[in-house]
Amino acid sequence: MPRMISTRAAQALTGVAALALLATACTSPGGAAQNSTPPATRNPFGHVHGMAADPDTGQVLLATHYGLFDVSTEPAEKLSPTIDLMGFAWASPPRPTPATSTPPATPAQGRTCRTLSVSSIPTTAGKPGHRFPDRANPTSTPWPPHETASSASTANCGSAPMARNGVPSRPPSNRWRWQDRLKATSSWRPQKTASNGPPTGATPGHCRTERRC
Amino acid sequence: MFTAFADPRTAVGVAPDSTVHISRDAGNAWEQTGKVSAPAAAITAAVDDGGELRIWVTTDNGVEHSADGGAAFNTAIPTTSSVVR
Structure with missing residues (x-):
């Protein structure tokens, strides 16, 4: 259409x-x-x-x-x-259809930001003193924790351990790589559960941060 | 060339020489329709309720708009600034 x-x-x-x-x-x-x-110019x-x-x-x-x-x-x-x-x-906001005549919620219009992964480069990138992550050597990177336990939305995260200790969550497909990074950079270790399976809570990849810009 | 889709089959593009091009078969064939006044930085397009293709192009002179499918462009947003933060 x-x-x-x-x-x-x-x-x-x-x-x-x-x-x-x-x-x-x-x-x-x-x-x-x-x-x-922005510089104090007319643009x-x-x-x-x-x-x-x-x-x-x-x-x-x-x-x-x-x-x-x-x-x-x-x-x-x-x-x-x-x-x-x-x-x-x-992405145009969804529109009501004949079957669902209720208008959608007002979109955020760019005023809120949601961190979907930790692979984005922080806005400090390029400034003096900033170092880009060295993926080949995780222990040498500053690795700014964008998504911390204090800033993450707890409504969907539950006790997901991936959001603890200032450690960002990762999509499941990257979990192996993220666990390698955890061993090198964090004292956190996975909790043991009764089933010895993955910890309870939301899927780590669904634990996201939403903040007002 | 910067490109954008107005619908699944209609694509528009602006070339480095400021010429505007349209494809009506999802990008297979292109025809030049018009030209904007200065080198472009971005382009977007939509089809209005009358079925007319509307195109917006950001250039060094501002946002230029075409309401006739890209044949003619006028500067919709001129080059001065005032912003609420």
Whole structure:
């Protein structure tokens, strides 16, 4: 079914707020990412990596060097924290069907972020002092624990041990590799259970962090 | 070339020379339809309720919009800035 957009919404998009778009490189000559704070210039977006037009709301979203912006309002609104969105794709929110006429919940519109894995590079990447993980030598890496026991959503995690001691959860397919890392970096050891099987609780891969950006 | 799908068969793309191209067979064949005013950084497209293909392209001059299937573009969002954080 083709994506549909109302004519009125499309017309609204043509009269929206202003912005400056610079197609510059993403790193400085020294290699450091410029994703900390937008400079005090007339361009708050840096350069644009991706865009989307929402057929339902008439929004035009820009994924930029400094975060996600809704430019279909005047003035434009910054939806996300300052983050270099190198890649971006918009999954249109679900629409009511004749069988389910209840509208879906209001989407987060980019204001909340959910960490789905620990393989993403933190926003400090590229800053002075940051070291990228060395997967070949886990003990030498800083390995920032994105998803900790204190920050993880306990509603779905239960007592899943993968979220303990500041250790992020991993998808089941990567469990063997993650266990190797646990041995090298953490004092935590798997709990023994009556069945001697895997600990109770949610599947580690389902233990995710959701936070307000 | 930056590309985007408006529906499962209709794809649009903008080339380094700022020309805009459309494929109506899921990317097998392409035809040039128009041109934006400056080098592009991103593109997206959708089909409106009248069946018209609408295309948005971010360029050095701002967001340019076409309401006629890519034949003509106008700058929908000009190049100044004002942002609520």
